[in-house]
Amino acid sequence: MPTSVPKETGLGVCKQCQTNDAVENVRSRPMCRDCFCKYIATKAVKRMEKFRTRFSTAGQQRSLLLPLSIGVSSLVLLHCLDEQLKRQIENTGRTGFALQILHVDMTAVVPEGPSATQLDVVKERYPTHTYTSIPISSVMEVEDVQDLLKQYGIDTPAPLGDGIETTNLQCLQTLLQAIPTATARADVLSILLHKLIVDFAKADTCEAIVWGDSTTRLAEKTLAETAKGRGFALAWLVSDGPSPYGIDFYYPMRDLLKKEINAYATYTNPPLTPLIAPEPPLETVVSAKHSTIDGLMRNYFDAVEKNYPSIVANVVRTTAKLQAPGVGAGDASCSLCGLPLLLTPRTEQGLVAEGKAPPPLCYGCLRSVPMFSP
Numbered sequence: 001m002p003t004s005v006p007k008e009t010g011l012g013v014c015k016q017c018q019t020n021d022a023v024e025n026v027r028s029r030p031m032c033r034d035c036f037c038k039y040i041a042t043k044a045v046k047r048m049e050k051f052r053t054r055f056s057t058a059g060q061q062r063s064l065l066l067p068l069s070i071g072v073s074s075l076v077l078l079h080c081l082d083e084q085l086k087r088q089i090e091n092t093g094r095t096g097f098a099l100q101i102l103h104v105d106m107t108a109v110v111p112e113g114p115s116a117t118q119l120d121v122v123k124e125r126y127p128t129h130t131y132t133s134i135p136i137s138s139v140m141e142v143e144d145v146q147d148l149l150k151q152y153g154i155d156t157p158a159p160l161g162d163g164i165e166t167t168n169l170q171c172l173q174t175l176l177q178a179i180p181t182a183t184a185r186a187d188v189l190s191i192l193l194h195k196l197i198v199d200f201a202k203a204d205t206c207e208a209i210v211w212g213d214s215t216t217r218l219a220e221k222t223l224a225e226t227a228k229g230r231g232f233a234l235a236w237l238v239s240d241g242p243s244p245y246g247i248d249f250y251y252p253m254r255d256l257l258k259k260e261i262n263a264y265a266t267y268t269n270p271p272l273t274p275l276i277a278p279e280p281p282l283e284t285v286v287s288a289k290h291s292t293i294d295g296l297m298r299n300y301f302d303a304v305e306k307n308y309p310s311i312v313a314n315v316v317r318t319t320a321k322l323q324a325p326g327v328g329a330g331d332a333s334c335s336l337c338g339l340p341l342l343l344t345p346r347t348e349q350g351l352v353a354e355g356k357a358p359p360p361l362c363y364g365c366l367r368s369v370p371m372f373s374p
């Protein structure tokens with residue numbers, strides 16, 4: 001039997017170009033490799049309309065931060081934007097924006113996470129951008145986090161010649177160990193990661209952050225945040241443009257399913273697949289104690305997008321219709337996650353002791369860090 005017979009996909013002729021064999025089905029529309037790749041790149045770049053060369057002033061580079069976990073979505077976003085910048089140079093001789101790539105090294109808390117060597121491989125493939133790697137523990141140096149720890153008397157060990165990195169790490173571990181449940185720990189860790197990225201982008205005077213979240217990831221976040229008590233923040237969670245953190249957010253991959261992004265990574269030339277850091281395996285629920293709401297939602301949407309992709313897209317489209325409340329400069333925000341406290345009941349029964357000011361935490365964070373309650 002010959003072994004080199006091309007894989008028969010059974011999808012027939014490409015509905016776009018009518019010539020090639022289709023390899024992927026996009027919302028019931030068979031597409032060949034070339035048309036599929038064009039479709040993905042167009043979807044991502046369409047969301048970058050504001051950053052075309054015609055909106056940039058010569059001599060004033062607009063800087064965008066791309067947080068790169070080296071997972072498939074952030075890597076595909078980097079690939080698409082890199083291609084967009086190359087096209088801009090070809091067409092106009094200049095670019096509409098510059099990319100700052102930030103990788104947060106999570107190995108201190110997620111030992112199986114991507115290493116510095118993996119980031120080096122990405123740098124070699126996309127050498128024209130600026131790269132920075134910082135450990136997650138350095139979030140302990142962010143002013144808000146220091147204030148919060150001081151305010152709630154969480155001991156931060158004094159630097160004892162061990163170097164700031166060791167101190168930061170000890171401090172992060174102390175904080176995470178004080179959190180009672182797996183869901184709350186995962187929640188706080190993702191908030192700290194988010195904080196570190198936003199803090200870096202602002203310190204580096206980036207105009208906006210471009211996130212790699214797929215529509216599947218946004219749907220996961222929508223339901224997970226609702227379950228964790230931050231339903232009040234959904235409108236901000238999925239909208240392009242101003243965020244409550246004082247910097248604009250964009251989600252160029254928001255119209256693409258995770259499975260489409262995965263497929264795209266295998267079709268680029270050369271494929272992106274060898275660069276992608278493996279994702280943590282889906283949670284197998286052995287006990288409720290160790291499973292997290294985030295993990296549960298990931299499992300759920302992973303299964304749903306296989307057969308019912310429109311449900312996934314619908315969750316995000318529906319949420320995107322919510323109107324984000326206006327936030328003024330003087331409005332209070334949650335000390336941990338940074339979301340505005342406009343709609344949040346801060347005085348849960350029994351939480352506010354006589355004469356004490358209520359803790360400036362949102363409802364979701366009050367749930368995650370009960371030790372911060374007075």
Ligand SMILES: [Zn+2]
Nearest residue numbers: 334337362365
């Ligand atoms: Zn909060």
